[in-house]
Amino acid sequence: MGQNSPARDVVAPPDEARLTRPDGQPPQRAAEMMVPVPMAELFTIAAQQERAGKLEEADRLLNHILAVAPNQPDTLHMSGIVAFRLGRQEEALAKMEQAIAHGVDIALYLRNICEVYRTLNRLDDAVAAARRAAELAPSDPLCLHNLAVIHYERAEIDESIACAERALMMNPDLAGAHFARAEGLLIKGDLERGWEEYEWRFRIADATRMMPPTDKPQWDGKAFADGTLLLVADQGFGDVIQFCRYIPWVRERCPDVAIACSAEMVPVLRQFLPKDKIFLRWETRPPFKAFCPLSGLPRLHGTRVDNVPVQTPYLRADPARVAIWADRLRRLAPSSHRRIGIVWAGRPTHNNDRRRSAKLSDFAPLAALPGVALVSLQKGPSMDQAGRYFGRAPLINIGAEVRDYDDTMALLECLDLVVTVDTSVGHLAAAMGKPVWILLATSPDWRWLLNREDSPWYPTVRLFRQTVPRQWSDVFKNVATLLADPATVLRATEGSGFRNHTGSR
Secondary structure (H helix, E strand, O other): OOOOOOOOOOOOOHHHOOOOOOOOOOOOOHHHOOOOOOHHHHHHHHHHHHHOOOHHHHHHHHHHHHHHOOOOHHHHHHHHHHHHHOOOHHHHHHHHHHHHHOOOOOHHHHHHHHHHHHHOOOHHHHHHHHHHHHHHOOOOHHHHHHHHHHHHHOOOHHHHHHHHHHHHHHOOOOHHHHHHHHHHHHHOOOHHHHHHHHHHHHHOOOOOOOOOOOOOOEOOOOOOOOOOEEEEOOOOHHHHHHHHHHHHHHHHHOOOEEEEOOHHHHHHHOOOOOHHHEEOOHHHOOOOOEEEEHHHHHHHHOOOOOOOOOOOOOOOOOHHHHHHHHHHHHHHOOOOOEEEEEEOOOOOOOOOHHHHOOOHHHHHHHHOOOOEEEEEOOOOHHHHHHHHOOOOOOEEEOHHHOOOHHHHHHHHOOOOEEEEEOOHHHHHHHHOOOOEEEEEOOOOOHHHOOOOOOEOOEOOEEEEEOOOOOOOHHHHHHHHHHHOOHHHHHHHOOOOOOOOOOOOO
16 A cells, blocks of 8 residues: 565576587677667657656667657657656756757647646746647647646636636536636635535546545435445545544534544544544445545535634644653753744655745745744655754754654644644644644645635634745745744734743743
């Protein structure tokens, strides 16, 4: 959620190991022999390798073709796709642009290049390419879906929804367009219509499968007491933390509830269900009458912006672990300093990570403030950035000591404030009723809505939004200005247990 043994080399005895040709020279190795292959056939083989995920081999074959025909448009474009998938975005863009310059101005290639532009934050070029693709193929709904995605990233939500709806007029079963429409409706606060479209997420071609095939129905929200309802903790950690608030509502309707989840989520979910109702492996789950993804509960609940269940805190730290972390921080952080927990990056595998993550260096305005101690809650590869920190404020780098969400909750209980990009730590602190400032991209995840500093999902959250895509400087300057004013901080966190300057609660 085996691997064959590697083959062993068979070595012949020294006197028998080499056959000799009549001239006394060893035979030429097969790898050194040149066998002419038609260019079209070589391209077909490379394309097959790319589809099979054998990117290095595809890259090698395509480079052979380009060595002979450096301006061959189809090869340039395919080589750009391979380079993009290998993480070489600038090379990918150069090759795709070269292909178009040499005459391949077709909708498919423009759709592909617009994704590269989007990744490189060249959103004007991305939308221009997407529009050109739609002009060249006006009856292709995929071009309109692609344009909807670009408009969303540009925070042009009405245009995004309009493009998705035009695509659906051509193909009502285009799951990606339904999902694009869902995100647009949800971020605008039209939750009632948005939830219905959101159900299409599981039909997207490359979507991660929620569960193995089953003949059991998806729960329709109606009460039953003659069987088990199996919840599935689908999607990311933050989603699970956000939507687990619905479990008490579910248990009022179906008293026998079990949940399938990843091991990381057990500290969160056992606050709602007994441990013997939490299953980490599909084979061990109990027989069930119906199932429901956790992210599908808001739709069944009928959640709108004005009736979000917000009985916070709905997560609590273990007092024994709180005592351990409180003692640890007392020895590491000056008692007179405000303890500000920080997270600068999410998981790099998240499909929105390039937009949502920052760098530790972006926190420089906070690090320059007097009377502040920064406590790193960062996990994953981005932890390494702490080794290059030289700010005025002490940085308590204890992320590596945080083993699980139980530790994270206990540590959050010992802090005055959390400042984080859009990660599960922000959800966790907010679910505990702790003051948390969440830093958002210009086109954030739908749950944070548009043009507001608060969140209907979490009363103690304050939102700070980029004004320029992928530029964090103004966001952090704003955060530092507010943090420098104790009155502002106290107003933002009133009643949330903010420590005073002496370190007492």
